[in-house]
Amino acid sequence: MALDPDTRDQLIAGIRRFVDEQLIPREPEVAETDAIPADVVEGMREMGLFGLSIPEEYGGLGLTMEEEVLVGFEIGRAAPAFRSMFATNVGIGSQGIVIDGTDEQKAKYLPGLASGEIIGSFALTEPDVGSDAGSVRTTARRDGAHYVLNGTKRFITNAPHAGLFTVMARTDPEKKGAAGVSAFAVESGTPGLSVGKPEKKMGQQGAHVADVIFQDCRVPASALIGGVEGQGFKTAMKVLDKGRLGIAAACTGLAERMIDDMVAYATERKQFGRAIADFQLIQAMFADSKAEAMATRALVLDAARRRDAGEDVSMAAACAKMFASEMVGRVADRNVQVHGGNGYIREYRAEQLFRDARLYRIYEGTTQIQQTIIAKALVADARERLGG
CATH class of the missing domain: 1.10.540.10 (Acyl-CoA dehydrogenase/oxidase, N-terminal domain)
Structure with missing residues:
Protein backbone atom coordinates (compact mmCIF):
# COMPACT_ATOMS: atom_id res chain seq x y z
CA MET A 1 0.00 0.00 0.00
CA GLY A 116 19.63 -6.44 7.32
CA GLU A 117 20.55 -9.25 9.70
CA ILE A 118 20.77 -11.45 6.59
CA ILE A 119 22.48 -10.16 3.45
CA GLY A 120 20.88 -11.61 0.33
CA SER A 121 22.73 -12.45 -2.87
CA PHE A 122 21.54 -13.51 -6.33
CA ALA A 123 23.60 -16.25 -7.99
CA LEU A 124 22.79 -16.45 -11.69
CA THR A 125 25.91 -15.51 -13.71
CA GLU A 126 28.48 -18.25 -14.41
CA PRO A 127 31.94 -18.31 -16.04
CA ASP A 128 30.34 -19.10 -19.42
CA VAL A 129 26.86 -17.78 -18.71
CA GLY A 130 26.25 -14.05 -18.57
CA SER A 131 23.84 -12.45 -21.00
CA ASP A 132 22.63 -15.91 -22.07
CA ALA A 133 20.95 -16.54 -18.73
CA GLY A 134 18.96 -19.49 -20.03
CA SER A 135 22.14 -21.53 -20.49
CA VAL A 136 22.76 -22.12 -16.77
CA ARG A 137 25.11 -25.06 -16.25
CA THR A 138 25.05 -25.35 -12.47
CA THR A 139 23.08 -28.51 -11.72
CA ALA A 140 20.67 -29.45 -8.96
CA ARG A 141 20.13 -33.22 -8.87
CA ARG A 142 17.26 -34.57 -6.80
CA ASP A 143 18.41 -37.12 -4.21
CA GLY A 144 15.57 -38.21 -1.98
CA ALA A 145 14.56 -35.35 0.28
CA HIS A 146 17.47 -33.21 -0.94
CA TYR A 147 18.97 -31.60 -4.01
CA VAL A 148 22.70 -31.79 -4.72
CA LEU A 149 24.13 -28.65 -6.33
CA ASN A 150 27.30 -28.55 -8.42
CA GLY A 151 28.72 -25.61 -10.36
CA THR A 152 30.34 -22.19 -10.15
CA LYS A 153 28.71 -18.77 -10.11
CA ARG A 154 30.71 -15.68 -11.07
CA PHE A 155 30.66 -11.95 -10.22
CA ILE A 156 28.11 -12.47 -7.46
CA THR A 157 27.42 -9.20 -5.66
CA ASN A 158 27.75 -9.31 -1.86
CA ALA A 159 28.80 -12.97 -1.97
CA PRO A 160 31.49 -12.48 0.73
CA HIS A 161 28.84 -11.08 3.11
CA ALA A 162 25.79 -13.08 2.12
CA GLY A 163 23.78 -15.16 4.53
CA LEU A 164 21.39 -16.35 1.83
CA PHE A 165 21.88 -17.05 -1.87
CA THR A 166 19.12 -17.24 -4.46
CA VAL A 167 20.69 -19.79 -6.81
CA MET A 168 19.65 -20.61 -10.35
CA ALA A 169 20.43 -24.25 -11.18
CA ARG A 170 19.38 -26.77 -13.81
CA THR A 171 17.08 -29.43 -12.37
CA ASP A 172 16.21 -31.05 -15.69
CA PRO A 173 19.25 -31.68 -17.91
CA GLU A 174 16.97 -32.99 -20.66
CA LYS A 175 15.32 -29.60 -21.08
CA LYS A 176 17.52 -27.14 -22.90
CA GLY A 177 17.33 -23.42 -22.30
CA ALA A 178 15.31 -21.80 -19.57
CA ALA A 179 12.71 -24.54 -19.08
CA GLY A 180 14.97 -26.76 -17.02
CA VAL A 181 16.16 -24.06 -14.60
CA SER A 182 14.93 -23.82 -11.00
CA ALA A 183 15.58 -21.38 -8.17
CA PHE A 184 16.87 -22.33 -4.71
CA ALA A 185 17.30 -20.48 -1.42
CA VAL A 186 20.69 -21.69 -0.14
CA GLU A 187 22.06 -20.57 3.20
CA SER A 188 25.71 -19.65 3.62
CA GLY A 189 27.58 -22.20 5.67
CA THR A 190 25.86 -25.09 3.92
CA PRO A 191 28.48 -27.84 3.43
CA GLY A 192 29.71 -27.82 -0.15
CA LEU A 193 29.20 -24.07 -0.62
CA SER A 194 32.29 -21.87 -0.71
CA VAL A 195 33.00 -18.27 -1.70
CA GLY A 196 36.08 -17.15 -3.62
CA LYS A 197 38.16 -14.08 -2.88
CA PRO A 198 36.65 -10.69 -3.78
CA GLU A 199 37.54 -9.44 -7.25
CA LYS A 200 39.60 -6.29 -7.77
CA LYS A 201 37.44 -4.04 -9.88
CA MET A 202 37.71 -0.95 -12.05
CA GLY A 203 35.36 0.98 -9.79
CA GLN A 204 32.67 0.66 -7.12
CA GLN A 205 35.20 -0.07 -4.38
CA GLY A 206 33.38 -1.20 -1.26
CA ALA A 207 30.93 -3.29 -3.27
CA HIS A 208 32.29 -6.83 -3.22
CA VAL A 209 31.79 -9.52 -5.84
CA ALA A 210 33.18 -13.04 -5.84
CA ASP A 211 32.73 -16.55 -7.19
CA VAL A 212 30.35 -18.89 -5.39
CA ILE A 213 31.26 -22.56 -5.76
CA PHE A 214 28.98 -25.53 -5.18
CA GLN A 215 30.63 -28.94 -4.76
CA ASP A 216 28.13 -31.67 -3.89
CA CYS A 217 26.23 -29.06 -1.88
CA ARG A 218 23.19 -30.77 -0.33
CA VAL A 219 20.15 -28.64 0.35
CA PRO A 220 16.72 -29.78 1.54
CA ALA A 221 13.96 -30.02 -1.04
CA SER A 222 12.24 -27.20 0.87
CA ALA A 223 14.95 -24.88 -0.49
CA LEU A 224 13.32 -25.01 -3.94
CA ILE A 225 11.73 -21.57 -4.25
CA GLY A 226 8.00 -21.92 -4.69
CA GLY A 227 8.31 -25.69 -4.39
CA VAL A 228 8.06 -26.13 -8.16
CA GLU A 229 10.83 -27.13 -10.55
CA GLY A 230 11.38 -25.35 -13.83
CA GLN A 231 10.18 -21.93 -12.66
CA GLY A 232 13.59 -20.47 -11.86
CA PHE A 233 14.10 -18.56 -15.07
CA LYS A 234 10.64 -17.01 -14.86
CA THR A 235 11.41 -15.99 -11.27
CA ALA A 236 14.72 -14.49 -12.36
CA MET A 237 13.09 -12.44 -15.09
CA LYS A 238 10.46 -11.07 -12.71
CA VAL A 239 13.20 -10.10 -10.30
CA LEU A 240 15.37 -8.53 -12.99
CA ASP A 241 12.53 -6.38 -14.33
CA LYS A 242 12.21 -4.83 -10.88
CA GLY A 243 15.96 -4.63 -10.39
CA ARG A 244 16.43 -2.81 -13.69
CA LEU A 245 14.11 -0.05 -12.53
CA GLY A 246 16.13 0.20 -9.33
CA ILE A 247 19.35 0.55 -11.28
CA ALA A 248 17.78 3.13 -13.61
CA ALA A 249 16.78 5.18 -10.56
CA ALA A 250 20.31 4.94 -9.14
CA CYS A 251 21.77 6.07 -12.47
CA THR A 252 19.43 9.06 -12.41
CA GLY A 253 20.49 10.06 -8.92
CA LEU A 254 24.17 9.74 -9.72
CA ALA A 255 23.77 11.84 -12.88
CA GLU A 256 21.94 14.55 -10.92
CA ARG A 257 24.72 14.61 -8.32
CA MET A 258 27.42 14.90 -11.00
CA ILE A 259 25.54 17.75 -12.68
CA ASP A 260 25.53 19.59 -9.35
CA ASP A 261 29.26 18.87 -8.96
CA MET A 262 30.23 20.06 -12.43
CA VAL A 263 28.18 23.26 -12.28
CA ALA A 264 29.52 24.12 -8.81
CA TYR A 265 33.10 23.50 -9.94
CA ALA A 266 32.67 25.53 -13.14
CA THR A 267 31.13 28.42 -11.23
CA GLU A 268 34.24 28.70 -9.05
CA ARG A 269 36.93 27.74 -11.59
CA LYS A 270 38.25 30.75 -13.51
CA GLN A 271 40.03 30.92 -16.83
CA PHE A 272 40.63 33.94 -19.07
CA GLY A 273 39.51 36.17 -16.22
CA ARG A 274 36.07 34.69 -15.63
CA ALA A 275 34.28 31.56 -14.41
CA ILE A 276 34.32 28.74 -16.96
CA ALA A 277 30.58 28.36 -16.29
CA ASP A 278 30.15 31.47 -18.43
CA PHE A 279 31.59 29.80 -21.53
CA GLN A 280 28.95 28.53 -23.92
CA LEU A 281 30.68 25.25 -24.78
CA ILE A 282 30.77 24.41 -21.06
CA GLN A 283 27.15 25.46 -20.73
CA ALA A 284 26.21 23.10 -23.55
CA MET A 285 27.50 20.18 -21.47
CA PHE A 286 25.38 21.38 -18.54
CA ALA A 287 22.29 21.64 -20.73
CA ASP A 288 22.70 18.25 -22.41
CA SER A 289 23.28 16.59 -19.05
CA LYS A 290 20.29 18.22 -17.37
CA ALA A 291 17.90 17.45 -20.21
CA GLU A 292 18.98 13.82 -20.33
CA ALA A 293 18.70 13.44 -16.56
CA MET A 294 15.22 14.95 -16.51
CA ALA A 295 14.11 12.69 -19.36
CA THR A 296 15.46 9.66 -17.50
CA ARG A 297 13.69 10.59 -14.28
CA ALA A 298 10.40 10.85 -16.14
CA LEU A 299 10.97 7.54 -17.95
CA VAL A 300 11.79 5.69 -14.72
CA LEU A 301 8.81 7.12 -12.84
CA ASP A 302 6.46 6.22 -15.70
CA ALA A 303 7.70 2.62 -15.80
CA ALA A 304 7.45 2.34 -12.00
CA ARG A 305 3.87 3.60 -12.00
CA ARG A 306 2.96 1.16 -14.75
CA ARG A 307 4.38 -1.70 -12.68
CA ASP A 308 2.39 -0.55 -9.65
CA ALA A 309 -0.71 -0.58 -11.85
CA GLY A 310 -0.11 -4.23 -12.64
CA GLU A 311 1.16 -3.81 -16.20
CA ASP A 312 3.84 -5.98 -17.77
CA VAL A 313 6.85 -3.65 -17.74
CA SER A 314 9.54 -5.90 -19.20
CA MET A 315 10.03 -3.61 -22.19
CA ALA A 316 9.60 -0.42 -20.17
CA ALA A 317 12.14 -1.62 -17.59
CA ALA A 318 14.58 -2.49 -20.36
CA CYS A 319 14.10 0.96 -21.90
CA ALA A 320 14.66 2.63 -18.54
CA LYS A 321 17.75 0.62 -17.68
CA MET A 322 19.30 1.07 -21.13
CA PHE A 323 18.60 4.81 -21.37
CA ALA A 324 19.61 5.56 -17.77
CA SER A 325 22.86 3.60 -17.80
CA GLU A 326 23.97 5.09 -21.11
CA MET A 327 22.95 8.56 -19.94
CA VAL A 328 24.90 8.41 -16.68
CA GLY A 329 27.99 7.34 -18.61
CA ARG A 330 27.76 10.44 -20.78
CA VAL A 331 27.23 12.69 -17.78
CA ALA A 332 30.18 11.11 -15.95
CA ASP A 333 32.38 11.79 -18.98
CA ARG A 334 31.25 15.40 -19.19
CA ASN A 335 31.89 15.81 -15.45
CA VAL A 336 35.51 14.80 -15.95
CA GLN A 337 35.78 17.10 -18.98
CA VAL A 338 34.42 20.12 -17.12
CA HIS A 339 36.89 19.47 -14.31
CA GLY A 340 39.71 19.37 -16.86
CA GLY A 341 43.00 18.15 -15.43
CA ASN A 342 41.45 18.10 -11.97
CA GLY A 343 38.89 15.63 -13.26
CA TYR A 344 41.71 13.11 -13.60
CA ILE A 345 42.83 13.63 -9.99
CA ARG A 346 41.28 11.52 -7.25
CA GLU A 347 40.75 14.39 -4.82
CA TYR A 348 37.96 15.82 -6.95
CA ARG A 349 35.97 12.55 -7.12
CA ALA A 350 35.04 13.01 -10.79
CA GLU A 351 37.39 10.20 -11.88
CA GLN A 352 36.04 7.81 -9.23
CA LEU A 353 32.44 8.43 -10.19
CA PHE A 354 33.37 8.01 -13.85
CA ARG A 355 34.73 4.54 -13.07
CA ASP A 356 31.80 3.73 -10.79
CA ALA A 357 29.25 4.64 -13.46
CA ARG A 358 30.77 2.36 -16.09
CA LEU A 359 29.42 -0.83 -14.52
CA TYR A 360 25.82 0.29 -14.85
CA ARG A 361 25.91 -0.47 -18.59
CA ILE A 362 26.91 -4.07 -17.89
CA TYR A 363 25.26 -5.70 -14.91
CA GLU A 364 21.65 -6.89 -14.65
CA GLY A 365 21.61 -7.04 -18.43
CA THR A 366 24.01 -5.21 -20.74
CA THR A 367 22.84 -2.39 -22.96
CA GLN A 368 22.86 -4.82 -25.87
CA ILE A 369 20.60 -7.26 -24.02
CA GLN A 370 18.18 -4.43 -23.22
CA GLN A 371 18.15 -3.49 -26.91
CA THR A 372 17.31 -7.09 -27.78
CA ILE A 373 14.47 -7.22 -25.24
CA ILE A 374 13.01 -3.96 -26.54
CA ALA A 375 13.28 -4.96 -30.20
CA LYS A 376 11.77 -8.41 -29.67
CA ALA A 377 8.84 -6.90 -27.80
CA LEU A 378 8.21 -4.40 -30.59
CA VAL A 379 8.35 -7.09 -33.28
CA ALA A 380 6.04 -9.39 -31.32
CA ASP A 381 3.56 -6.55 -30.85
CA ALA A 382 3.67 -5.71 -34.56
CA ARG A 383 3.05 -9.32 -35.55
CA GLU A 384 0.13 -9.57 -33.17
CA ARG A 385 -1.43 -6.41 -34.58
CA LEU A 386 -0.85 -7.51 -38.16
CA GLY A 387 -2.04 -11.04 -37.51
CA GLY A 388 1.26 -12.49 -38.73
Missing part, protein backbone atom coordinates in the same frame (compact mmCIF):
# COMPACT_ATOMS: atom_id res chain seq x y z
CA ALA A 2 1.33 3.44 -0.93
CA LEU A 3 2.46 5.76 1.84
CA ASP A 4 0.49 8.92 2.45
CA PRO A 5 2.21 11.94 0.82
CA ASP A 6 3.47 13.45 4.09
CA THR A 7 5.03 10.18 5.27
CA ARG A 8 6.59 9.60 1.84
CA ASP A 9 8.05 13.11 1.77
CA GLN A 10 9.47 12.69 5.28
CA LEU A 11 11.09 9.39 4.26
CA ILE A 12 12.66 10.92 1.14
CA ALA A 13 13.89 13.96 3.07
CA GLY A 14 15.42 11.76 5.76
CA ILE A 15 17.23 9.65 3.20
CA ARG A 16 18.50 12.77 1.43
CA ARG A 17 19.98 14.03 4.71
CA PHE A 18 21.54 10.61 5.32
CA VAL A 19 23.15 10.69 1.88
CA ASP A 20 24.46 14.25 2.31
CA GLU A 21 25.64 13.88 5.90
CA GLN A 22 26.68 10.24 6.20
CA LEU A 23 27.41 8.76 2.77
CA ILE A 24 28.96 11.35 0.45
CA PRO A 25 31.50 12.52 3.09
CA ARG A 26 32.65 8.90 3.56
CA GLU A 27 33.25 8.21 -0.15
CA PRO A 28 37.04 8.76 -0.04
CA GLU A 29 37.33 6.38 2.92
CA VAL A 30 35.33 3.68 1.15
CA ALA A 31 37.34 4.08 -2.05
CA GLU A 32 40.60 3.82 -0.13
CA THR A 33 39.70 0.89 2.14
CA ASP A 34 37.38 -1.00 -0.27
CA ALA A 35 34.91 -1.44 2.59
CA ILE A 36 31.69 0.14 3.86
CA PRO A 37 32.24 1.24 7.49
CA ALA A 38 30.28 -0.76 10.05
CA ASP A 39 28.62 2.33 11.49
CA VAL A 40 27.33 3.29 8.05
CA VAL A 41 25.86 -0.19 7.54
CA GLU A 42 24.20 0.06 10.95
CA GLY A 43 22.77 3.44 9.95
CA MET A 44 21.31 1.83 6.84
CA ARG A 45 19.67 -0.84 9.00
CA GLU A 46 18.20 1.75 11.36
CA MET A 47 16.69 3.64 8.42
CA GLY A 48 15.07 0.47 7.10
CA LEU A 49 16.96 0.55 3.81
CA PHE A 50 17.43 -3.22 3.71
CA GLY A 51 13.68 -3.77 3.76
CA LEU A 52 12.36 -1.12 1.38
CA SER A 53 10.58 -3.59 -0.89
CA ILE A 54 9.79 -6.35 1.61
CA PRO A 55 6.15 -6.49 2.81
CA GLU A 56 5.35 -4.88 6.14
CA GLU A 57 4.10 -8.18 7.56
CA TYR A 58 7.70 -9.43 7.39
CA GLY A 59 9.26 -6.29 8.91
CA GLY A 60 9.91 -4.30 5.73
CA LEU A 61 8.57 -0.96 4.57
CA GLY A 62 6.61 -2.49 1.68
CA LEU A 63 7.14 0.47 -0.63
CA THR A 64 5.49 0.66 -4.00
CA MET A 65 7.75 0.64 -7.05
CA GLU A 66 7.25 4.38 -7.48
CA GLU A 67 8.25 5.01 -3.86
CA GLU A 68 11.20 2.70 -4.27
CA VAL A 69 12.57 4.60 -7.26
CA LEU A 70 12.07 7.91 -5.44
CA VAL A 71 14.31 6.51 -2.71
CA GLY A 72 16.66 5.26 -5.43
CA PHE A 73 17.01 8.77 -6.86
CA GLU A 74 18.31 9.94 -3.48
CA ILE A 75 20.53 6.97 -2.61
CA GLY A 76 21.93 7.02 -6.14
CA ARG A 77 23.51 10.42 -5.51
CA ALA A 78 26.17 8.75 -3.37
CA ALA A 79 28.87 6.42 -4.66
CA PRO A 80 27.17 3.22 -5.93
CA ALA A 81 28.96 1.00 -3.39
CA PHE A 82 26.69 2.29 -0.62
CA ARG A 83 23.55 1.29 -2.51
CA SER A 84 25.07 -2.07 -3.37
CA MET A 85 25.34 -2.95 0.31
CA PHE A 86 21.57 -3.12 0.77
CA ALA A 87 20.28 -3.21 -2.81
CA THR A 88 20.49 -7.00 -3.11
CA ASN A 89 18.16 -7.27 -0.10
CA VAL A 90 15.78 -4.81 -1.70
CA GLY A 91 15.93 -6.39 -5.16
CA ILE A 92 17.44 -9.54 -6.56
CA GLY A 93 18.45 -11.03 -3.19
CA SER A 94 14.93 -11.08 -1.75
CA GLN A 95 12.37 -10.61 -4.47
CA GLY A 96 12.50 -14.17 -5.75
CA ILE A 97 11.16 -15.23 -2.37
CA VAL A 98 8.74 -12.28 -2.11
CA ILE A 99 7.29 -12.97 -5.57
CA ASP A 100 7.38 -16.76 -5.85
CA GLY A 101 8.40 -18.17 -2.46
CA THR A 102 6.26 -20.44 -0.31
CA ASP A 103 4.70 -19.12 2.88
CA GLU A 104 7.29 -21.06 4.86
CA GLN A 105 10.18 -19.57 2.88
CA LYS A 106 8.83 -16.06 3.34
CA ALA A 107 8.40 -16.50 7.08
CA LYS A 108 11.86 -18.03 7.44
CA TYR A 109 13.93 -15.52 5.47
CA LEU A 110 12.14 -12.23 4.82
CA PRO A 111 12.28 -10.80 8.38
CA GLY A 112 16.06 -11.24 8.49
CA LEU A 113 16.47 -9.78 5.02
CA ALA A 114 14.25 -6.81 5.91
CA SER A 115 16.28 -5.99 9.02
